[in-house]
């Protein structure tokens with residue numbers, strides 16, 4: 001299971017903090033609710049494309065000794081199962097869907113350069129998720145008058161702040177900003193017998 005690393009800062013600052021397993025060690029298991037601290041259990045690596053970073057980051061894992069399941073601490077600047085950072089995706093969605101820029105212009109607003117299809121994929125996922133986002137974000141920020149759910153969701157994300165909204169959605173209501181990939185349970189946990197979802 002993935003939970004959020006309560007950290008917002010640069011990729012470099014994140015890496016520097018990772019050395020200390022005590023700092024963000026979960027005090028209890030979020031899966032079986034055992035009331036004892038989890039054991040540090042190494043790292044996994046994943047790719048990340050941020051506005052000024054394109055490479056591999058490490059994600060710390062902890063193990064629950066009671067249920068033998070692992071918990072990964074995902075930094076707040078990434079979205080589960082997506083290679084691009086929250087900032088890159090936000091810049092692109094705002095440019096394309098909020099400001100009405102062309103796809104090409106929107107891609108240029110969200111550096112580094114990326115394939116056309118990736119932007120289309122985010123738009124498709126965001127449109128499908130917009131109504132659920134409006135409902136979920138209503139307890140965090142006031143819904144603004146808007147012509148449709150896409151614009152309303154974007155204005156709510158802009159007024160709450162994307163990182164704050166992501167922290168709330170993922171941490172409190174287990175909602176993915178762009179929707180969980182198919183094959184996962186509604187709260188983002190891996191469903192039984194499902195194949196790993198494709199990344200983009």
Ligand SMILES: [Zn+2]
Pocket residue numbers: 029030031032033034064065066067068069
């Ligand atoms: Zn457990």
